[in-house]
Structures are given as C-alpha cells and as structure tokens.
Amino acid sequence: MTTTTALDTTRPTNATPTTSALTVTRIGHSCHLLEIGGLRLLTDPWFTFTPTYDPGEPVRTTIDALPDLDGVLITHEHYDHCDLDAFAAYRDLDVPVIAPGTVVERAFAAGFTDVRRLEAWDATTIGPVTITATPGEHGVHEVTYVIEGEGRTVFFGGDTLYIPELDRLPERFGHFDLALLPTNGLCVRPMNGRQMVMNAIEAAELVAVLHPDVAIPHHYAFTSGRLGDRMITDTDSEPLRFAEAVARLAPDTVVRVVLPGVPVTIEADDGTPRFRPEIDAEWSAGQRPMIADLRSRAGHEDELRVAVM
C-alpha cells in the first residue's frame, strides 16, 4: 500500500542537501520524536502510567505540547507502546497512524481516520519518507520499522527480540544512520522467565549487523514497581551494559545514552542542522525551559558517550 500525503508548505525550504539532517528526541521509554526528510514522526506513544506499568523516567512532553506530527508508528498493542486511550487526545486525528493489523481496529476506535496497516516488508510513504515494516517477535504480534528519507535510514526496534530475520536488513536497506533499540531483555517471571525483549548483548550484536553510525538504547528504565519487579517482570535497567557491549562488538558505532527530551542530531552533509531551531521555536513555551534544563545537564550524556568511544 502506498499513500502520499502532501507536504506542509510551511516547513523550512532551504536547499535540500544530498543527505539532510536527522534529529531524534526520546520522549520516554521507546517513544521518540523522529525528524527526517522534513517530517516529524512519533514512535510508540506512551504518556500515562499505571502502578505496575511505569516508564521509570520522566516523559518529556504532554500530548498537548507535542509539535505537529506527520505520522505515528506503532509496533504492537501493548500499553507501553500503544497508549491510544491517552493519545486519542492528540489535536489532529487525521494524522497517519502506521501499525500492524493487531492495532488497526483500536486505532480506528480511538478516532484516528488515516490508519495504515503494515505487516513485515510492507511499505507506505508520507511525503518524501518511506516507512517499511520489518519483522519483530515479542510474544504478541509485533513489527519493527525502517524509516528512509532524504538519504537517511533509521531502524526502530520497538521492544522486539533479536530474531534472525533482522540480519537481512542491511542487504535490503544498505547503510543505517541510526538504530533505536530496546536493551532490557525483559523476562516474564510467571511464564517461567520467558524472554520477551532483546537484552543489551543481543542489541549490541544487532548493532554489529546493522552498522549504524549512531545507536540509541531505549526501553530500559521500565519498572513494574518494587514488588512487580520481583514478582512479574525481570529487566536490566542499566543502559551502559549496551554501550559497553557495542564498544566491543561494533566499535565504529557511536552509542548515545540520552535522557528523555535531549535531541540528538546527525547533521546534514553541509553541516546545517535543519530541525533544531524549528523545534525551539515551535514547542510550547512550557516545554522550552525543560529542554534547556536538560541541555544544561548534557554533560551526563556526554560522559556516557566518552565512556564508550
């Protein structure tokens, strides 16, 4: 299925370099704001919590404070990736929602009008950006995504296990600029400790296959609460384990362990970051001081980066 959505003409119109800037801002957990090919895409929205489903870190925006989105990518129906009850409050229900078949019905039920079903190896386009669903495995039906636009290629891993099918991505998509990967190796204790998510070492092994320029871990701060972490879920909440493993297995890839709200920009060929000034201008007034606060603490993130370079 291929659908084209007209580009918003109010977007910046500076000359498109060979490869344009790519910016990703982790909102929290595996919810990222991805800015690629002149568009803004949101992955796996999660804005609320329950006592046993907790992001374990601040979620760095409210739904109202989100910038205008051009698309929403959902990997599967679990609450921490598909918080449609909350996200139904987003201001534009005509925004394209891209999701596997298991999510389509509930996306329509939440009021979204442009819901596009993608299964593994299906693709759709939004303006100049092509989104291809790729395989995933998580105990429930899950897809992952490859997002391509203006010379940039991103892999979004949701919270999949590392499955052999993912080894085929480089032959199909070539070079990856960015990989967003889960690392907590979540196991479910009442299911005899069954593993549901790739762990830090497996994620680093996948990095060694994809060879992205930059890899950002996510999905590691999740907690089920004091008792739930002992009785329901078993997770690794240390992102540096991933960074250390990548340093050994794929030393050419830079790992950025980022606090929610910290934008990471891979600059355009001409060195012009296209998106950051626009974000600063458009995000709500209440949001800017918070981002400024995070930037003032960027030393934390830089330290982590130094540790693995």
Place this chain on the structure above:
Amino acid sequence: MFTPLLLGRTLLHDSSMTSTSTFPSDLRWAPRVTEHDLGDGARVQVADRDRSQPFLLLHGGAGPASVAGFGDLLAARTRSRVFTPTHPGFDGTARPDHLDSIAALAHTYAELLERLDVWDVTVVGNSIGGWVATELALLGCPQVSGIVLIDSVGFTVPGHPVTDVSELEPADLEALVYFEADRFRAGDTRGPASGVIHANARTLAAYCGAAMSDPTLLDRTRDLELPVHLIWGAADGIVAPDYGRAVAATIAHSHFTLLETAGHLPQIESPEELLAAIQQIDL
C-alpha cells in the same frame, strides 16, 4: 532561570480522564517545589525529586507497637521511608463515627498517600492491617504498586474460619499467636502485652465486627492486577497457612511464603526472616 514543570495535582481527579486506572506520567514526575527562608535574607527555592520506594506498614489488632520495631528494621535495611500510621481509635486516638469499616479505613489511607505525595508504595499489613491493604489495593490507588499480606484476616475461606479471639484468656491467646509462646509472655518488651491487645478490642470490633472477615472480599480480589505477596507464620493459630494459600490461589499475581519459625505476628517473633521474605522473593 530554571522553571520547574508545575502541574496541578488535582489532575488525579480530572473528570476528563478516559480511564480510572491510568494516570498522566507527568503527574508523578512533577517535582515538589518549596522555598525556605534561611534568615538574613537568604531564601532558597528547592525542587525535590523523590524516586524512593516507600512502605506503608499497617498494624493489626495488636496495635501500632506491634509493628514499630519492624518498621525500624525495614527502613534501615532497605534504606526506605516507612510510614506506620495508628488506625484511628487504637491506643487512645479518636475514631470518628463514619470510620466504621475496613473499607472506610482504606479510603482514609488512600487520601493519606495522596497528601503525602508518595509513589510506588508497597503496602505491608499484618492481620487486619492486611485486610486494610487489600481494600486499599482494590481502590485502584495510583500510588500503590503492590501489597504484602502477613497473616492477614478479612477473607472468608471455606473450611478455614478465622479464630474468634474475643473471649480467650491471655495464655490461650498467646498460644495461638506465637510459635514459641513462652518467649512472649506478658511483660516481655519485645511483644505487646495481651492486655494491650484486649484494650484495642472494641476499636477492632467497630472496624470489622466479630466475624473478622468480609464474605465478598475473596471474590473481589480476582480482578486485582497488583502483585500480592502473602507471608504466613507456620504456627499461626488465628488464620492457618492453608487459609493464606487459598487466598494466594485466588489472586492472579501472587506469591506465598511460609515462615517456619513464626505464628500470627512474624514481625515480632521472626523479624529477620520476615524481612528476608519481603526482600527476596524466589521466582
């Protein structure tokens, strides 16, 4: 200038919310901002971010003294904040008339947790404290992430009635309460005197009646989504271990731990073993 994200805590009761069981993430992450006048014109604004995992430790009919020592141990060993309220009416405190059931008491503690602004709270309750913890969990209070029931009463379990202690002589009561009753005769400062237990009996009766159980409680726990750890003294003569096992079998996310060297008050008789059980669930 740093401007903290200030969000009204009234969001908790926002009628526009579509679900009663999910809550905005920014609600719990909003720092508490206070300003302190330190004299000589020095005023300091402080944004307080607290990610500790506190305990709410609820006593049973034996009164607040029966959990005080264990509260100290729990706080020290887990480096946690431990709240040990005195149920209104116990130890000479006032009990308003409308507080006449365990469910009403649970509502009071839900309000208390909201006022304390604490999150990821594990509620630990012994005897009727376990009953209160169960009702609190059933309220869907967003601050409560799990409960620990220690020799809890409150459930109606066929074939396992709760022993009626109201007419028992002190020596007979002690024989039912302790694994080694001789070590805990009245006057032993490690345990409550039986006289104290009886002094609180009227308050106890006001909250839970003579039956010490609610016939609807067990069935209501079938829908409980929170993790529940049940810890039982093997020598409990008030509610037998099989009573606890039956409750555990009803609850979806439950774990049962038997303490060999304890009766109805493990926090007094085997505090180290109880602490280990709370900290180390072997799944």
